[in-house]
Amino acid sequence: MTRLERQSSARTRILIVEDDCGFAELMASILEEGGFSCCCASSGKEALIWLVAQSPKLVILDYSLPDMTGASLIERMRELGGNTPFIVVTGKDDASLAVEMMKTGACDYLLKDTSFLDRLLAVVVRALQEVETRERLDRAKHSLRLSEARLARAQKIARLGSWEWDVRAGEIYWSDELYRIFGFTPGEPKRISKEWIYSLIHPADLPAFKQQLLTSVKTLQSFNMIYHTTSRSGGELVVNIQGEVERGEDGRAWLISGTVLDITARIKAESEIHHLINYDTLTGLPNRSLLHDRLRQAIAQAAQDRHMVWVLCLDLDRFKGVNDTLGHRSGDKLLQEVARRLAACVRESDTLARLGGDEFVVVLDGVVSEKGASIVAKKILTLIAEPIPIDDHELYTTASIGIAAYPMDGEDGHTLLKHADLAMYKAKELDRNNFHFFSHDMNIKVMERMMLENSMRKALERDEFFLVYQPQVDARSGRITGVEALLRWNHPDMGLLTPDRFIYLAEETGFIVPLGEWVLMTACRQNRAWQKLGFPPLRVAVNLSGKQFGQHRLDEMISAILLETGLEPEWLELEITESAIMRNADQNIAILRSLKEKGISLAIDDFGTGYSSLSYLKHFPITRLKIDKTFVQDITTNPDDAAIAEIIIAMAQTLKLNVIAEGVETRAQMEFLSTHTCFEMQGYLFSRPLTTDKFVYLLRDGISY
Ligand SMILES: Nc1nc2c(ncn2[C@@H]2O[C@@H]3COP(=O)(O)O[C@H]4[C@@H](O)[C@H](n5cnc6c(=O)[nH]c(N)nc65)O[C@@H]4COP(=O)(O)O[C@H]3[C@H]2O)c(=O)[nH]1
Numbered sequence: 001m002t003r004l005e006r007q008s009s010a011r012t013r014i015l016i017v018e019d020d021c022g023f024a025e026l027m028a029s030i031l032e033e034g035g036f037s038c039c040c041a042s043s044g045k046e047a048l049i050w051l052v053a054q055s056p057k058l059v060i061l062d063y064s065l066p067d068m069t070g071a072s073l074i075e076r077m078r079e080l081g082g083n084t085p086f087i088v089v090t091g092k093d094d095a096s097l098a099v100e101m102m103k104t105g106a107c108d109y110l111l112k113d114t115s116f117l118d119r120l121l122a123v124v125v126r127a128l129q130e131v132e133t134r135e136r137l138d139r140a141k142h143s144l145r146l147s148e149a150r151l152a153r154a155q156k157i158a159r160l161g162s163w164e165w166d167v168r169a170g171e172i173y174w175s176d177e178l179y180r181i182f183g184f185t186p187g188e189p190k191r192i193s194k195e196w197i198y199s200l201i202h203p204a205d206l207p208a209f210k211q212q213l214l215t216s217v218k219t220l221q222s223f224n225m226i227y228h229t230t231s232r233s234g235g236e237l238v239v240n241i242q243g244e245v246e247r248g249e250d251g252r253a254w255l256i257s258g259t260v261l262d263i264t265a266r267i268k269a270e271s272e273i274h275h276l277i278n279y280d281t282l283t284g285l286p287n288r289s290l291l292h293d294r295l296r297q298a299i300a301q302a303a304q305d306r307h308m309v310w311v312l313c314l315d316l317d318r319f320k321g322v323n324d325t326l327g328h329r330s331g332d333k334l335l336q337e338v339a340r341r342l343a344a345c346v347r348e349s350d351t352l353a354r355l356g357g358d359e360f361v362v363v364l365d366g367v368v369s370e371k372g373a374s375i376v377a378k379k380i381l382t383l384i385a386e387p388i389p390i391d392d393h394e395l396y397t398t399a400s401i402g403i404a405a406y407p408m409d410g411e412d413g414h415t416l417l418k419h420a421d422l423a424m425y426k427a428k429e430l431d432r433n434n435f436h437f438f439s440h441d442m443n444i445k446v447m448e449r450m451m452l453e454n455s456m457r458k459a460l461e462r463d464e465f466f467l468v469y470q471p472q473v474d475a476r477s478g479r480i481t482g483v484e485a486l487l488r489w490n491h492p493d494m495g496l497l498t499p500d501r502f503i504y505l506a507e508e509t510g511f512i513v514p515l516g517e518w519v520l521m522t523a524c525r526q527n528r529a530w531q532k533l534g535f536p537p538l539r540v541a542v543n544l545s546g547k548q549f550g551q552h553r554l555d556e557m558i559s560a561i562l563l564e565t566g567l568e569p570e571w572l573e574l575e576i577t578e579s580a581i582m583r584n585a586d587q588n589i590a591i592l593r594s595l596k597e598k599g600i601s602l603a604i605d606d607f608g609t610g611y612s613s614l615s616y617l618k619h620f621p622i623t624r625l626k627i628d629k630t631f632v633q634d635i636t637t638n639p640d641d642a643a644i645a646e647i648i649i650a651m652a653q654t655l656k657l658n659v660i661a662e663g664v665e666t667r668a669q670m671e672f673l674s675t676h677t678c679f680e681m682q683g684y685l686f687s688r689p690l691t692t693d694k695f696v697y698l699l700r701d702g703i704s705y
Contacts, residue, residue: 011035011036011037012035012036012037012057012058012128013036013037013038013039013054013055013056013057014031014036014037014038014039014056014057014058014059014060014124015038015039015040015041015047015050015051015054015056015058015059015060015084016028016031016038016039016040016041016060017040017041017042017043017044017046017047017059017060017061017062017065017073018040018042018060018061018062018089019042019043019062019064019065019066020062021040021042023112024040024042025040026117027060027117027120028040030117030120030121031120031121031124033121034121034124034125036124039054039056042066043065043066043067043068044065044067044068044072044073044076045067045068047059047061047065047073048073048076048077048080051077051080051082051084052080055082055084056084057084057085057128057131058084058085058086058087058107058124058127058128058131059077059084059085059086059087060086060087060089060124061073061074061086061087061088061089062089062090063088063089063090063092063097063101064090064091070088070090070101071100071101071104074086074104074105074106085105085107085127085128085131086105086106086107087106087107087108087109087110087123087124087127088101088106088108088109088110089110089111089112089116090109090110090111090112091111091112092111093111093113097109107127107130107131108123108126108127110123152175152176152177155175155177156177156180158261159177159181159261159262160177160259160260160261160262161174161175161177161178161179161180161181161259161260161261161262162174162175162177162178162257162258162259162260163175163178163257163258163259163260164255164256164257165255165256165257166254166255167217167252167253167254167255167256168248168254170194172192172193172194172197173192174192178260181231181237181239181260181262182200182229182231182232182237183231183232183233183235184232198210200229200230200231201227201228201229201230202227202228202229202230202236204228205227205228205229208225208227209225209227212225213256216243216245216253216256217245217253217256218253220245220247220253221245222242222243222244222245222258223241223242223243224240224241224242224243225240225241226238226239226240226241226263227239227241236264237262237264238262238263238264238267239260239261239262239263239264240260240261240263241258241259241260242258242259242260242261243256243257243258244256244257244258277289278290278293280353280354280356282332282335282336282354283335283336283339283354284339285339285343285352285353285354285360286351286352286353286354287353287354287355287356288353288355288356288492290353291351291353291355291361291363291413292413292414294351294353294363295309295311295351295363295413295416295417296413298351298363298365298406299406299411299412299413299416301365302406302407303407307366307368308367308368308405308406308407308408309363309364309365309405309406309416310363310364310367310372310373310376310403310404310405310406311361311362311363311364311403311404311405311406311416311417311420312361312362312363312364312373312376312377312380312401312402312403312420312435313359313360313361313401313402313403313404313417313420313421313423313424314342314359314360314361314362314380314399314400314401314424315358315359315360315399315400315424315428316334316338316358316384316397316398316399317397317398317399317400317428317432317433318397318432319331319334319357319358319397322334322395322397326390326391326393326395330390330391330393330395333390333391334388334390334395334397335354335358337388337390338358338360338384338388338397338399339352339354339360341380341383341384341386342360342362342380342383342384344383345362345376345379345380345383346362346364346376347365347366349365349366350362350363350364350365351363351365355492356458356462357458357461361417361420362376362380364376370405370437373403373405373437374435377401377403377435378435380399380401381398381399381401381433381434381435384397384398384399385397385398385433398432398433399433400424400427400428400432400433400434400435400436401424401427401434401435401436402419402420402421402422402423402424402425402426402427402435402436402437402438403420403423403435403436403437403438404416404417404419404420404423404437404438405437405438409438409440414493414494414495417493418451418493418494419438420438421451421493422438422442422444422447422448422450422451423436423437423438423439423442424436425447425450425451425454426442426447429450449505452494452501452502452505453505453509453511455491455492456489456502456505456506456509456511456515457511459489459491460514460515460518462492464489464490464491464492465487465488465489465490465515465518465519466487466488466490466691467485467486467487467488467519467522467523467526467692468485468486468488468689468690468691469483469484469485469486469526469540469689469690469691469692469695470483470484470486470682470687470688470689470690471483471682471686471687471695471698471703472484472539472541472660472680472681472682473680473681473682473686473703473705474679474680475670475673475674475679475680475681476674476679478702478703478704478705480538480698480699480702480703481538481539481680482538482539482540482541482573483527483538483539483540483541483695484540484541484542484543484575484682484689485519485522485523485526485540485541485542485543486499486543486689487499487503487515487519487543489501489502503545506545507545507546507547510547512545512547512548513547513548513551516544516545516547516548516551517557517561519542519543520542520557520558520561521561521564521565523540523542524540524542524561524562524565524567524572525565525567526540526692527540527565527567527571527572528565528566528567530696530699531567531571533696535699535700537568537571538571539570539571539572539573539601540567540571540572540573541573541574541575541603542572542573542574542575543575543605544574544575544576544580545580546576546577546579546580546583549576549580549584549588549591550584554591554595555591555594555595555598558572558574558595558598558600559598562598568599569598569599569600570599570600570601572600572601573600573601573602573603573623573624574595574600574601574602574603575603575604575605575626576592576602576603576604576605577604577605577606578604578605578606578607581604581620588620589619589620589621592620592621592622593621595621596621596623601623601624602620602621602622602623602624603622603623603624603625603626603660604620604622604624604625604626605626605628606626606628607625607626607627607628607648617651617655618655622655622657623657623658624657624658624659624660625648625651625652625657625658625659625660626659626660626661626662627645627648627649627659627660627661627662627678628662628663629662629663629683630663631644631645631648632645632661632662632663632664632665632669632673632683633663633665635669635672635673636666636668636669636672642672645661645672645673645676645678646676649676649677649678653677658680659678659680660678660680660681660682661673661678661680661681661682661683662681662682662683663682663683663684664681664682664683664684664685664686665683665684665685666685667685667705669683669685670685670705685705686703686705687703
């Protein structure tokens, strides 16, 4: 048979499978006139080749082929994985064959009778229309299935189920994910009843749940509630149920539908976070932050009801000794036992908190007199003094308690705690294992000092110190040449403290040594961190107290810090006051030389305030003089200050030292200093001391003044 191929790519291609070549041509010409493109195959085998090569839209096949029947060709077509629609043509008028062919999926069945050629085009057009409709439907079904699968996946990930309740028919539908949330297999049970749902709701939440459904049905209002429920395995679930009500034509609720979101994990995480923020991990008691909240509430309530709030601050006597001799684990066990005993002494409505270390606070609610507070304090002292078995030891400990009351001793939580703390130091001073009430005639200055001294030691462990950084600037260009690290203390009860409030105390008690070491380490590490961020290297100036000078092996400590932080010595400057240097001048020269040899630069702070002798200064390996801010302050108005500043600048030039002025607040001061060739400056005009995160913006954006 000659192969006919009349096709155009834009037309719908039809494959004619017919062993009678002339008849095939006739069919093809009719269809081509109707706008189709045709190809013909004279055998089943040839038809299969065409099918693979041309992917026709429709096959018209003669049932009787030389090499196979129409039925086997259809079977082979299916085996090839194709789903091409087909019309069967036959010369036999056989009804059962027609039925059989339609069952195999034929679009139509045509008898080669006299009207065959007249009907052919219409039959083909109709078949193709049906095919197109079917394909469109298949595509729609497919995309629906896809989006359903996507939704189911999203619901599964989000642990979101959906539900519908046909109010009138009493039928309830659950999505598969909703079954899974409650631990059931989708569809089991098949019929969902209200009673069955009620059995899943926690009994405490059930009345509210029922009430909510009733209200929604009555008022047609949507709802959004959180309930505690039980899963199939008996585990507790927290779910967020939302519902929308649809009204029927009679205006009454007919369908309520909504979602159920499993928020168990979220609620658990929230409660863990809340616990971590508000509770002490060792004893499980409220911490300082929650204590302040509770105190605020207690005071507000007391103000309203005109009653008193008693604050008891308790500190164990010689607790440090336990930690040092028996170790921290025993110390921890002791604290846990003390917490248990304290809890036994107070009521549910009272607040018992641990502030850290061995400090506890009790807030008594509803105690009307000093006598009542004394009774509680005595009870606490007695119970704590009982032996505490820890591991193989019996520990004996006592406590000191200070008591302050609202409103007499303070009107806010901070003041009350501070005063109770002062009273506690008084108790310790008089005799340990004692309690003492705060009184205004207590020597507050002395007590405050004691309290500061004590809390300072704990502050380092509790991370209450931090550094702020103030830039040093070349006033000609605005370039940042260095930065001074300045210490701050975030005191839990007294707020933010600047060094003038506590450095003297640190120096007097020797605490300046560990504190100064921490400052050096932190400043060097920070400076290196800025370098690592890619900023040009800067000199960091760190204040060194006179006491640190006397410290054994100061230079070794500094070298170790530089090594650990990776900061090159040239980027560290030590600021030492004039008086500190002069105090032990000969010995200090040796220390300073050794530091200078390492490459560290040295600046004399507050220059001009002491009595530096020029002849002496020559011997000090100094890099920079810092003009004290007290001269800068009135430099433009006070001729004496102006003269001193000028002399310092001249002196620095003679000694070939750099000079920097601190406390520059105005442009006039800046201009005066620049005119007298002191270009390096530090002060509020350029920037206040900034925390690390703010200072980095200054490094990035530069300084404007
Ligand atoms: N009125 C005014 N003040 C300005 C201006 N610019 C800066 N200041 C303040 O002047 C002080 C400069 O530091 P200092 O003379 O080394 O004086 C420091 C220093 O001697 C000492 N200090 C600070 N940090 C440390 C430290 O880590 N260790 C030791 N030993 N002493 C420190 O405490 C002193 C006070 O420090 P701060 O209170 O931070 O006060 C800083 C700074 O905040 C300005 O334009 N106007």
